[in-house]
Amino acid sequence: MAKKGINETAVENRRVLMRVDFNVPLVGKRITDDRRIVLSLESVRSVIDRGGKLILMSHLGRPKGQVRPELSLRPVSEHLSRLLERPVAFAEDCVGVAAERAAEALGHGNVVLLENLRFHAAETLIDKAKKNPDHKPTAEQQAEIDRFAEGLSRHADLYCNNAFGTCHRKHVSMYDVPKRLGPGRRVCGLLVLKELRFLGDALRDPARPFAAILGGAKVSDKIGVIAHLLPKVDTILIGGAMAYTFLAAKGTAPGGSLCERDRLDLAADLLKKAEGKIRLPADSVCAQTLAPGVATRVVSGDIDDGLKGFDVGPQTVQAFEQVIADAATILWNGPMGVFETPPFDAGTLAVARALAEATRRGATTIIGGGDSAAAVHAAGLDQAMTHISTGGGASLEFLEGKAFDTIDILDDA
Ligand code: 3PG
Ligand code: MG
Numbered sequence: 001m002a003k004k005g006i007n008e009t010a011v012e013n014r015r016v017l018m019r020v021d022f023n024v025p026l027v028g029k030r031i032t033d034d035r036r037i038v039l040s041l042e043s044v045r046s047v048i049d050r051g052g053k054l055i056l057m058s059h060l061g062r063p064k065g066q067v068r069p070e071l072s073l074r075p076v077s078e079h080l081s082r083l084l085e086r087p088v089a090f091a092e093d094c095v096g097v098a099a100e101r102a103a104e105a106l107g108h109g110n111v112v113l114l115e116n117l118r119f120h121a122a123e124t125l126i127d128k129a130k131k132n133p134d135h136k137p138t139a140e141q142q143a144e145i146d147r148f149a150e151g152l153s154r155h156a157d158l159y160c161n162n163a164f165g166t167c168h169r170k171h172v173s174m175y176d177v178p179k180r181l182g183p184g185r186r187v188c189g190l191l192v193l194k195e196l197r198f199l200g201d202a203l204r205d206p207a208r209p210f211a212a213i214l215g216g217a218k219v220s221d222k223i224g225v226i227a228h229l230l231p232k233v234d235t236i237l238i239g240g241a242m243a244y245t246f247l248a249a250k251g252t253a254p255g256g257s258l259c260e261r262d263r264l265d266l267a268a269d270l271l272k273k274a275e276g277k278i279r280l281p282a283d284s285v286c287a288q289t290l291a292p293g294v295a296t297r298v299v300s301g302d303i304d305d306g307l308k309g310f311d312v313g314p315q316t317v318q319a320f321e322q323v324i325a326d327a328a329t330i331l332w333n334g335p336m337g338v339f340e341t342p343p344f345d346a347g348t349l350a351v352a353r354a355l356a357e358a359t360r361r362g363a364t365t366i367i368g369g370g371d372s373a374a375a376v377h378a379a380g381l382d383q384a385m386t387h388i389s390t391g392g393g394a395s396l397e398f399l400e401g402k403a404f405d406t407i408d409i410l411d412d413a
Helices: 041-048 074-084 097-104 121-129 139-153 172-181 190-204 219-229 242-249 261-274 314-326 346-360 370-378 393-399
Strands: 015-020 053-057 089-091 111-114 158-162 186-188 210-214 235-238 283-287 297-300 308-312 329-333 364-367
Touching: 015 041, 015 172, 041 053, 041 074, 041 158, 041 190, 053 097, 074 089, 074 111, 089 097, 097 111, 121 139, 121 172, 139 172, 158 172, 158 190, 186 190, 190 329, 190 364, 190 393, 210 219, 210 314, 219 242, 219 261, 219 329, 219 393, 235 242, 235 314, 242 261, 283 314, 308 314, 308 346, 314 346, 329 346, 329 370, 329 393, 346 364, 346 370, 364 370, 370 393
Parallel strands: 015 053, 015 158, 053 111, 089 111, 158 186, 210 235, 210 329, 329 364
Antiparallel strands: 283 297, 283 308
16 A cells, blocks of 8 residues: 655644654764765655654664764754755754754744654664563563653654664654554655655566676575565576575585585575576686785686685676666665675676666666665766665565565555
């Protein structure tokens, strides 16, 4: 069921409590990648341009219920103010007097950002409660969750979830707050709607051929995604260290490369189910150790014990480029090699460039967040893809076909 968007909801003179995912990488107070903030602006503007009073809330990092000054959202409020070219107020706490005063002081079209939600242990208490013997919160834990939900809900006439990157977390600001506010007062942000459109609808009925490119270190992290995508795709290209587990399952020696020996049966099983849809690397760029600029050797077939594969080789790149060139829809999740350490970035960069070229000729290209989004960003190709997800764990879980309670609870269109 389609969800009601913030742009279809009356906001004039109403206090809109918007959950955003401003969990951005920081070096000191400098934001090194502001995509999550930039991509939230459409919804932010939709509220303030129509005379709403906007209260933004987010987490940053994992402070685990402690006030950690280095994880304050204040630098983010300053950055947001520059992007919007207007003042953005900041409240020192997300609940209590400081937050309530800040919310009450808002005029039409004003914005305040509340301090890091995770400075309160209640925000993520549900994760801890899941470890209880019955996997449920105790009465005491539930009371703490309810108190925090009540404190946050007080700021709101209307709730909006625009935090796609956090939709796989059933945290208080994501679930209990909209639950408390009730039907008619909980809507979906435009960034979440966009992510649902690309990761959901586009993959449900993709233009063909549909190719997925999966990488990363471990097969075990991607089993769910592979299993969910196999019936939908025409081809899955596999790179990254997880390729060595698949190759080993087929009898090719991985040498000293990362290989999940306890997952060989699983890899063999997936290959069998894939009926030829899975394509593995034909060659690897290997070295004795992982270091920038080390001597490398391209190996096809068995890898010697003294060598480790850190990237896909040139023959593989060529084969993958061909599949990408022929595809109408391409989904990419996970790097092809250790792209943080050149020269082992070559395979990943080649895939990023091939996807940019595919986008130019009209293919739909979807980047599934996390490391692959970082690689596209590093290659300067942010603008060259159809969609780059702002989710890391969230887009992975979404691509596994999981439904999110945090989205289900929002009002239908
Ligand atoms: C993320 O970056 O994955 C989201 O912001 C969620 O953060 P978390 O993984 O710490 O819950
Ligand atoms: Mg995460």
